[in-house]
Amino acid sequence: MSNTRDQQLAATFVSLADTLVADFDVLDFLGMLTERAVELLRVDAAGVILADQRGGWRPAAASSETSGLVEVFAAQTRQGPCLDCVRTGRLVVSEDLAADTERWPQFAAFAVGAGFGAACAIPMRLRDEVIGALTLLKTASGPVEPDSISLGQALADVATIGILQQRAVTRHEIVSEQLQATLHRRTVIEQAKGVLAERGGVDMHEAYTLLRGYARVNRRRLSDVAGELANGELDATQVLAPHADTRGA
Incomplete structure (x- = not known):
């Protein structure tokens, strides 16, 4: 050779x-x-x-x-x-x-x-x-x-x-991106729960229940609703409405 x-x-x-x-x-x-x-x-x-x-x-x-x-x-x-x-x-x-x-x-x-x-x-x-x-x-x-x-x-x-x-490597990058996206959505949901807890005077568990209930009733993704609430695009009173009705009753 x-x-x-x-x-x-x-x-x-x-x-x-x-x-x-x-x-x-x-x-x-x-x-x-x-x-x-x-x-x-x-x-x-x-x-x-x-x-x-x-x-x-x-x-x-x-x-x-x-x-x-x-x-x-x-x-x-x-x-x-x-x-x-x-x-x-x-x-x-x-x-x-x-x-x-x-x-x-x-x-x-x-x-x-x-x-x-x-x-x-x-x-x-x-x-x-x-x-x-x-x-x-x-x-x-x-x-x-x-x-x-x-x-x-x-x-x-x-x-x-x-x-x-x-x-x-590509699969690992995809998994990492998915994990980062999941963690980001989790953070946004926690922020939205904090907004509801502060505005409605409810604990964090009830805030999550209200947030999830609103998303289900409106057939929307929980993370999308949480993002709009955290960014001020969604009025917290709309999500808190069931709690306000219960308290009023």
Whole structure:
């Protein structure tokens, strides 16, 4: 392996591992993966499919327009090495796509028509979780070199860890935002209870009961009513009306 290729490989692994950046874009990330695969693995094209939220598989990136069409066609026909790869979580190889029309009737014919003679699909997986597949395509029939497959699997593994890591961070941020929003709503409700307690001469428990009762009668969210009351947009006497009626009686 030449020094230049060593440097390219090192730079690729560093790039694939760095997903914790503020402007991370998964499509750009996978596009880089396919481009580097072509540069480093002695193949002519590459593509990636990923699992979607509905349990299906969708093309996510490709090194060229033609390889992108092949991945789209594979997803549409649910045939081809990439689909078999994500179903099994294992490497799937076709050294001669023209001879694989029985295994993948529609896909093989389309891929050959697009100018490809061989394909190799590498699973993107971490333990039992398969998130997609990296497909390597050659214009000529024949095997993808074993060291290219090994290196391709290493690239796919690093990319998979990076994507899952980014997803975990995103989920954590969403949970944190939800928690902060919940705490903020709790604070607003406490403020509204204080307004009612002061204006109506009631304790905090009764203030909460009145606040909740007003929200339910008017079919509104408790936090929305509390916010308007705390901001002075809602007159406290409207919320205190049931208490005033009881006291008057």
